[in-house]
Amino acid sequence: xxxxxxxxxxxxxxxxxxxxxxxxxxxxxxxxxxxxxxxxxxxxxxxxxxxxxxxxxxxxxxxxxxxxxxxxxxxxxxxxxxxxxxxxxxxxxxxxxxxxxxxxxxxxxxxxxxxxxxxxxxxxxxxxxxxxxxxxxxxxxxxxxxxxxxxxxxxxxxxxxxxxxxxxxxxxxxxxxxxxxxxxxxxxxxxxxxxxxxxxxxxxxxxxxxxxxxxxxxxxxxxxxxxxxxxxxxxxxxxxxxxxxxxxxxxxxx
Amino acid sequence: xxxxxxxxxxxxxxxxxxxxxxxxxxxxxxxxxxxxxxxxxxxxxxxxxxxxxxxxxxxxxxxxxxxxxxxxxxxxxxxxxxxxxxxxxxxxxxxxxxxxxxxxxxxxxxxxxxxxxxxxxxxxxxxxxxxxxxxxxxxxxxxxxxxxxxxxxxxxxxxxxxxxxxxxxxxxxxxxxxxxxxxxxxxxxxxxxxxxxxxxxxxxxxxxxxxxxxxxxxxxxxxxxxxxxxxxxxxxxxxxxxxxxxxxxxxxxxxxxxxxxxx
Numbered sequence: 001x002x003x004x005x006x007x008x009x010x011x012x013x014x015x016x017x018x019x020x021x022x023x024x025x026x027x028x029x030x031x032x033x034x035x036x037x038x039x040x041x042x043x044x045x046x047x048x049x050x051x052x053x054x055x056x057x058x059x060x061x062x063x064x065x066x067x068x069x070x071x072x073x074x075x076x077x078x079x080x081x082x083x084x085x086x087x088x089x090x091x092x093x094x095x096x097x098x099x100x101x102x103x104x105x106x107x108x109x110x111x112x113x114x115x116x117x118x119x120x121x122x123x124x125x126x127x128x129x130x131x132x133x134x135x136x137x138x139x140x141x142x143x144x145x146x147x148x149x150x151x152x153x154x155x156x157x158x159x160x161x162x163x164x165x166x167x168x169x170x171x172x173x174x175x176x177x178x179x180x181x182x183x184x185x186x187x188x189x190x191x192x193x194x195x196x197x198x199x200x201x202x203x204x205x206x207x208x209x210x211x212x213x214x215x216x217x218x219x220x221x222x223x224x225x226x227x228x229x230x231x232x233x234x235x236x237x238x239x240x241x242x243x244x245x246x247x248x249x250x251x252x253x254x
Numbered sequence: 255x256x257x258x259x260x261x262x263x264x265x266x267x268x269x270x271x272x273x274x275x276x277x278x279x280x281x282x283x284x285x286x287x288x289x290x291x292x293x294x295x296x297x298x299x300x301x302x303x304x305x306x307x308x309x310x311x312x313x314x315x316x317x318x319x320x321x322x323x324x325x326x327x328x329x330x331x332x333x334x335x336x337x338x339x340x341x342x343x344x345x346x347x348x349x350x351x352x353x354x355x356x357x358x359x360x361x362x363x364x365x366x367x368x369x370x371x372x373x374x375x376x377x378x379x380x381x382x383x384x385x386x387x388x389x390x391x392x393x394x395x396x397x398x399x400x401x402x403x404x405x406x407x408x409x410x411x412x413x414x415x416x417x418x419x420x421x422x423x424x425x426x427x428x429x430x431x432x433x434x435x436x437x438x439x440x441x442x443x444x445x446x447x448x449x450x451x452x453x454x455x456x457x458x459x460x461x462x463x464x465x466x467x468x469x470x471x472x473x474x475x476x477x478x479x480x481x482x483x484x485x486x487x488x489x490x491x492x493x494x495x496x497x498x499x500x501x502x503x504x505x506x507x508x509x510x511x512x513x514x515x516x517x
Contacts, residue, residue: 056405080409082402089507090424103410103420131507151410 004068005029006155006187007053012062013212014048021212022048025062028206028215032154035181035188037198037205039244041252045213046191050157053189054080066155074155079148081158085140087132093143094119094128100151118146122176138169145173149180158190162197171229174200178227195248199240200227207244209251216251219244291476299476300483307465307477311484314461317373318438318445318492321380325437328381329388330430336389337396337422347393353386358444362451376461379448384437388430395429396422428508431500438492446485462488 007030014023023045030036038046051057052064055071066074079100087096098115106114119125122142132140141161148156162170174197181188192198198205202221209216223236231237273293279285280292287295300307332350336343362379369375399422407417449463460468462485469478 054405054409056408075409075411078409080406082406084400084402086400086402086406088403088421088424090427091507099406099420100410103407103412103416133507133509 004032006032006034006067007189008063008065009049009052010063012052012059012064014045014052014057015060021060023052024212024214026213026215030187030189032187033185035190035201035203037190037192037202038208039192039195039198039205039248040208040213040216041210041248043213044208044210044251046208047159048213049208050080050159050189050191053155054078054157076151077154079151079153079156081144081148081156081161083160083163085132085137085144087140087143087147089132092129092131093124093135096132096143097146097150099147104151114150115146118149121149121180122146136169137165138173141165141169141173142176145177145180149184152184153186155187155189158188160191160193163193170194170197171232175227175229177201178225182226195241195245196232199223199237199244200232205244207247207251210253217247219247288473288475291479295476296479296483299474300480303477303480307480307484310460310462310465310481311488313373314442314445314449314463314485315488315491317376317448317461318380318441318488320373320377321384321441321445322434322438324377324381325384325388325441326430326434329385329433329437330392332389333392333396333426334418336393343393350386350389353382358383358447359451362448365448366451373461376445376448376463380441380444383444383447384441387436387440388433391429391433391436392426395426398429399425428504431496431504435493435496435500438496439489442485442489442492 007028009026009028012023012026013021015021026049028036028049038049040046048057052059053066053071055066055075058071064071067077087093088099091099094112094115097118098111101111101114116125116128119128122145124139124142124146127135127139132143135143144161162173165173178201188201190198190201199221205219205221206215207217207219208214219240221240223231223240276290276293280290291299336347358379361382365375365378369378403421403425404417407421412420445461446463446466449461450467462481466478466481466485469475469481
């Protein structure tokens with residue numbers, strides 16, 4: 001049996017107003033439980049792909065379906081993690097994590113059960129009643145991830161979520177993200193500038209080239225799961241990173 | 255703590271120096287009492303007529319509070335309308351500037367004519383003069399929400415009511431407080447100015463502005479000075495009250511409401 005893809009993007013182009021094309025005839029299929037990373041130089045339209053999948057912006061031409069639905073209708077099964085933690089500063093961490101459920105009208109009891117479980121999962125139970133300003137960048141990002149998980153998404157869109165963090169926190173959060181994925185079986189679309197991060201996380205890497213944004217190369221990452229910190233020191237991992245880096249360089253404008 | 259003691263000591267030293275200078279001017283230039291009373295005479299007037307001064311103080315405070323509260327209700331309401339679209343703002347925002355530019359002294363007699371003398375019309379004057387900063391600051395707070403936060407809410411299929419009450423309004427609270435802080439100062443000035451025209455519905459009972467014009471007409475300059483002092487205290491009191499409320503509501507989460515860690 002062939003599973004219906006989570007995301008089908010067919011011949012999608014995107015331009016804003018009368019400006020130049022940001023994306024030019026993109027075709028992309030993402031199967032359920034895949035983890036696909038988009039990587040490429042600035043201006044290649046990586047973030048625009050995520051905005052299209054989330055329905056925050058509509059394609060200029062072409063068709064796009066998420067789990068067989070229009071992007072806007074599929075929002076219930078989608079969560080978005082932004083580059084900044086985008087926590088509401090006037091809410092405690094617990095209240096922030098419960099935001100999605102609150103907006104969906106979940107009961108108070110269900111909300112507190114779910115948020116407590118998630119805070120435990122991302123290791124923030126001890127700061128549940130703190131305000132975001134009291135937390136480090138890494139902790140804020142953890143809260144942001146917990147908030148995205150709260151609504152039980154089946155598709156997770158992540159727009160450079162760890163770009164602002166130091167390398168140690170970034171590695172730790174990469175490992176945690178994979179652990180969460182193994183438990184919860186969502187499909188992931190991830191955007192990053194870091195090749196190592198892309199290789200560590202993904203089942204497939206898509207290199208985009210700029211002006212206009214288009215698919216330059218695709219790599220299947222065959223490294224076995226579960227992936228742990230030790231993987232980063234293996235020759236197979238380093239080889240893959242070198243391989244992708246080379247192709248990424250060829251995507252840069254001369 | 256030590257720093258606070260030094261600050262207070264400095265302020266007191268300056269105050270003492272000013273009193274001394276004041277007394278020196280009286281001695282050197284032999285200024286008559288009705289033009290410039292001595293600090294001692296002012297203090298005596300203050301003590302002797304403290305009950306009526308307190309009454310005037312209370313009336314003006316009440317009028318200014320009334321004006322501010324009305325400003326907050328109307329100002330936030332107008333800001334909510336302004337936040338709906340750029341088009342609405344462009345159409346209507348310039349008119350709020352009119353509130354700031356029209357001289358209140360010119361409006362006061364009109365209010366008096368239309369509404370009649372008394373505390374209500376004074377509150378109305380305080381309201382008119384303090385409305386603009388509340389509209390301007392609250393509107394700014396409502397529309398300056400981070401785009402990603404709006405996207406976050408949209409991703410959760412938030413209703414427009416949820417966007418307003420769970421995102422835009424809480425985000426605008428610090429700006430609203432900036433508006434209230436500015437408004438509180440000018441509302442007191444507005445109330446006192448208003449009282450000069452529309453101060454009292456019955457003779458002998460009125461706010462600080464009314465009492466000031468009455469003391470002036472009677473050449474009770476010492477009492478006049480005491481009243482000016484009371485008006486200043488009222489303005490300061492207002493400012494501190496607003497700053498306290500600002501701290502109380504915002505210190506959990508907002509940068510501006512917290513004391514700096516290092517100086």
